[in-house]
Amino acid sequence: MKETPKEKRIRAxxxxxxxxxxxxxxxDKRSLSEIIAADEKELETLGRTAEEIAQRMQAFxxxxxxxxxxxxxxxENYEVETEVIRGKLPCPYAHGGLIRKLVTTLTNRxxxxxxxxxxxxxxxxxxxxxFEGKGSSFRIEPAVLVKALFD
Amino acid sequence: xxxxxxxxxxxxxxxxxxxxxxxxxxxxxxxxxxxxxILFKLADGESIDFMxxxxxxxxxxxxxxxxxxxxxxxxxxxKPELQNALQLIIRYVPEGICTTWVHQHLKLGDKVFFTGPYxxxxxxxxxxxxxxxxxxxGKAPIKSMLEHLAESGCRRxxxxxxxxxxxxDLYLTDEMTAFENVFPDFKYVPVLSAPEPGCDWTGKTGFVxxxxxxxxxxxxxxxxxxxxxxxxxxxxxxxxxxxxIPKEKIYYDSFG
Numbered sequence: 080m081k082e083t084p085k086e087k088r089i090r091a092x093x094x095x096x097x098x099x100x101x102x103x104x105x106x107d108k109r110s111l112s113e114i115i116a117a118d119e120k121e122l123e124t125l126g127r128t129a130e131e132i133a134q135r136m137q138a139f140x141x142x143x144x145x146x147x148x149x150x151x152x153x154x155e156n157y158e159v160e161t162e163v164i165r166g167k168l169p170c171p172y173a174h175g176g177l178i179r180k181l182v183t184t185l186t187n188r189x190x191x192x193x194x195x196x197x198x199x200x201x202x203x204x205x206x207x208x209x210f211e212g213k214g215s216s217f218r219i220e221p222a223v224l225v226k227a228l229f230d
Numbered sequence: 231x232x233x234x235x236x237x238x239x240x241x242x243x244x245x246x247x248x249x250x251x252x253x254x255x256x257x258x259x260x261x262x263x264x265x266x267x268i269l270f271k272l273a274d275g276e277s278i279d280f281m282x283x284x285x286x287x288x289x290x291x292x293x294x295x296x297x298x299x300x301x302x303x304x305x306x307x308x309k310p311e312l313q314n315a316l317q318l319i320i321r322y323v324p325e326g327i328c329t330t331w332v333h334q335h336l337k338l339g340d341k342v343f344f345t346g347p348y349x350x351x352x353x354x355x356x357x358x359x360x361x362x363x364x365x366x367x368g369k370a371p372i373k374s375m376l377e378h379l380a381e382s383g384c385r386r387x388x389x390x391x392x393x394x395x396x397x398x399d400l401y402l403t404d405e406m407t408a409f410e411n412v413f414p415d416f417k418y419v420p421v422l423s424a425p426e427p428g429c430d431w432t433g434k435t436g437f438v439x440x441x442x443x444x445x446x447x448x449x450x451x452x453x454x455x456x457x458x459x460x461x462x463x464x465x466x467x468x469x470x471x472x473x474x475i476p477k478e479k480i481y482y483d484s485f486g
Contacts, residue, residue: 096296100325147437147465148365148395148423163459164323165485166302180323216325 082110092171093212103171103203105214118210121221127229132221133205135228136196140183158186168199170206178202185227192227194219247279248346251286255340256315261401264322265367266333267307269315270342277313278346280306282353282378283371283455283483286346288318290331302328305457305483306347307370309377319370351457351483353378358479359452361445362390363438363466368457369402371483375455380412387415389445391438393462395424397431417445439469449474456482 082090090111095102107114122129143151143161150160160183167177179198186193200217203209211218253276257269272278287301308317322333336342353375362372369392376390390409394400399422406418419441421434434441446452452475456463463484470480 094295096294096327097298100296100327100330102295145461145464147459147461148393161461163461163485164326 082112086111089171089173092173098168098171099216101216103209103215103217104212105216105218107212107214109212111209114210114212115208118221119208122208122225125222125225127221127225129204129208132224132228133201136183136201136204136224139185139228140181140196140198140201143183144181156188158188160184170199170202172207187227187230190226190230192223194224194227244347248348249278250343250345251276251278253315253342253344255336255338255342257317258336258338261319262399264333265319265401266322267317267319268332268336269308269317270344271315278316279313280310280316280347282306282310282374283351284347284349285351285371285483286316286318286344286348288328288332289343289345290328291340291342293331293335296327296331300327301345302326303348305349305351305367305370305374307373309374309381311378311381319367319373321367349483351455351481353455354453354481356453357386359387359446359448360389361442361452361454361470361475362388363393363454363456363458363462364390365393365458365462366399368462368483368485369406371457372455373402373406376406376409380409385414387447388413389417389419391441391445392418392420393438393458394420394422396422396426397429419445437465439465442469442473446473446475450476452479454480454482456480457484459485 092098093103139159140161142153143159150158153159162182164180166180168180169177181198182195184193184195196219197217210221252273253270255268256271259267261267285303285305287303289299289301291299304318304320306316307319320329320332323329351371364372372390390406400420403420409416410418419434421438422431423437425431425435454470454475456466463482467480471477
């Protein structure tokens, strides 16, 4: 699918070295709208919305944001830790505002799955339904994320 | 926005001290596996006037796929008296544009630019006792404060708690301990929260908070200077207040 000029501008900001070192699209050759449409279709199959996934991620991050140097066990199943890094980053969709730099690591003990996300991941999923392109460092497959967060 | 009546805008005098500086990399020290100390020598005739605890914004140069420069904030770790140079302590952050540049591309003799000084985290000029608490690269502003106080002949009672996970996360231990011979009443207390099994660590373990009580003699006359993650700042602030230190005397530079 051909990208619109607006999508091209957003994609340019998602390239490696612009906002983050590795960028947001990895080796994915699909247009942004194709990436998003494919993930939205998968979410439908999984019976979850991007908003509720982002809300759940945000809740885990909020619960561990100001915990000092320790993993927190939540709901007796999730080991969660958030590392805060100095500074903030803009969203590649360029709608103003800056987002904290942090990485949350969650291990679902029951499922034996560990996933990592940034504050920017939460924002991109919530506001843009964008889980990042295939091969991107912080791409999380929707199916894996749903299993990690809800099972 | 339209201004329809007279307004007064108060601009702190420190704003006028902010400038852009050119400097050359004069020294790179590997403090730990992921922390480097970089000394930048200012261009001839240049000098920087800052207060211990303040920070600068370091500008990257283009490298690999990074075509544009970015600026990132780092606390100054050297003393203000060293006017023609300054040191930054920078921890490597995977995928970080600036820290990757510093750790993997910056070399001796490279020309760099930074702006500053910024920030309101600085030593208050009182006679109060001091508790310092830092973790990781949060050691930078505290090092600057101690080096500055060593120059001015401080006689305040001071205790410096440095929290790290393992022994390999400790650095500048000898240099910080050496301040015990510089100041009449200073103690450096490194504390490991997760020492590796079998390691030869004989120092304090766990979190830093339980050790505050023994270091505080007059809480109402004690100031605290903290630098680290929001989690550390929150936990430490709570513990200091429980020990009687007034909230308004707890100063911090939070990474968040």
